[in-house]
Amino acid sequence: xxxxxxxxxxxxxxxxxxxxxxxxxxxxxxxxxxxxxxxxxxxxxxxxxxxxxxxxxxxxxxxxxxxxxxxxxxxxxxxxxxxxxxxxxxxxxxxxxxxxxxxxxxxxxxxxxxxxxxxxxxxxxxxxxxxxxxxxxxxxxxxxxxxxxxxxxxxxxxxxxxxxxxxxxxxxxxxxxxxxxxxxxxxxxxxxxxxxxxxxxxxxxxxxxxxxxxxxxxxxxxxxxxxxxxxxxxxxxxxxxxxxxxxxxxxxxxxxxxx
Amino acid sequence: xxxxxxxxxxxxxxxxxxxxxxxxxxxxxxxxxxxxxxxxxxxxxxxxxxxxxxxxxxxxxxxxxxxx
Numbered sequence: 279x280x281x282x283x284x285x286x287x288x289x290x291x292x293x294x295x296x297x298x299x300x301x302x303x304x305x306x307x308x309x310x311x312x313x314x315x316x317x318x319x320x321x322x323x324x325x326x327x328x329x330x331x332x333x334x335x336x337x338x339x340x341x342x343x344x345x346x347x348x349x350x351x352x353x354x355x356x357x358x359x360x361x362x363x364x365x366x367x368x369x370x371x372x373x374x375x376x377x378x379x380x381x382x383x384x385x386x387x388x389x390x391x392x393x394x395x396x397x398x399x400x401x402x403x404x405x406x407x408x409x410x411x412x413x414x415x416x417x418x419x420x421x422x423x424x425x426x427x428x429x430x431x432x433x434x435x436x437x438x439x440x441x442x443x444x445x446x447x448x449x450x451x452x453x454x455x456x457x458x459x460x461x462x463x464x465x466x467x468x469x470x471x472x473x474x475x476x477x478x479x480x481x482x483x484x485x486x487x488x489x490x491x492x493x494x495x496x497x498x499x500x501x502x503x504x505x506x507x508x509x510x511x512x513x514x515x516x517x518x519x520x521x522x523x524x525x526x527x528x529x530x531x532x533x534x535x536x537x
Numbered sequence: 538x539x540x541x542x543x544x545x546x547x548x549x550x551x552x553x554x555x556x557x558x559x560x561x562x563x564x565x566x567x568x569x570x571x572x573x574x575x576x577x578x579x580x581x582x583x584x585x586x587x588x589x590x591x592x593x594x595x596x597x598x599x600x601x602x603x604x605x
Binding site: 299300301302303309322323324325326327328330337338339340349351352354364365367368369370371372373439440488489 | 543544562563564569570571572573574577579581582597598599600601602603604605
């Protein structure tokens with residue numbers, strides 16, 4: 279698929295349009311294999327307090343660096359702009375990256391974003407020099423505002439985080455595609471390969487997923503499936519699908535038949 | 538003096554600096570991937586040795602973990 283236009287975030291080109299999370303795998307070994315199978319060049323991590331009782335040396339930062347994967351820290355678990363901003367600054371200092379997946383959660387159960395807090399945090403972090411990739415609702419107006427603020431991409435949810443419900447509102451995703459010029463990445467909700475393909479067929483620039491791979495019975499195989507789905511969906515989008523019609527149009531010639 | 542580290546009260550000797558605190562907590566300050574905030578301000582690594590702590594300072598020490 280080398281002929282495809284490049285996928286860029288903040289001027290940095292990437293071959294892969296699949297971004298992957300690092301949470302919830304059976305173990306580090308499976309995670310490493312799944313990331314490799316996915317072809318992803320960007321992987322997310324969270325920022326958490328150091329535990330002083332910890333003895334294990336498993337260090338996701340060191341591992342991803344070793345694998346040559348670009349690290350995208352998130353602000354998961356933050357419920358206020360204030361906490362998200364501090365978390366972003368800590369992440370920048372700890373991981374030496376200006377990339378931040380900005381999450382400001384409004385509700386524990388749905389994990390839906392708090393839009394007001396998200397916009398406030400995005401504005402501050404853009405001013406502070408971050409490359410802000412906000413996890414947001416599939417709301418065209420919110421996405422437009424985030425793009426206007428200067429976010430490097432918009433990342434609307436397809437469905438609630440970890441729900442595996444797929445792209446619940448493809449029409450909104452389509453409208454968002456038309457409204458914003460920055461990269462559009464569906465983040466959250468993908469349950470299986472066809473969901474990722476649908477997101478790409480709608481014109482998204484990329485897909486960010488985690489649970490669908492990490493919690494699959496065979497994470498490495500699902501990672502490979504997601505890679506193919508994202509590539510297939512992108513190709514189908516570029517190829518241009520035929521319009522939907524209610525009735526048949528025969529594809530074989532209608533003349534020269536017997537009898 | 539009393540300070541708070543990652544939400545827990547700790548008794549440390551007066552005039553401890555941040556670098557000394559990390560050592561005291563069994564962390565290797567040279568280890569990459571950790572960041573520290575004191576009273577909600579990030580303190581860059583280059584300032585750990587000069588950043589003095591005061592009574593009731595609130596210290597947050599964080600690192601990357603697996604996340605989505």
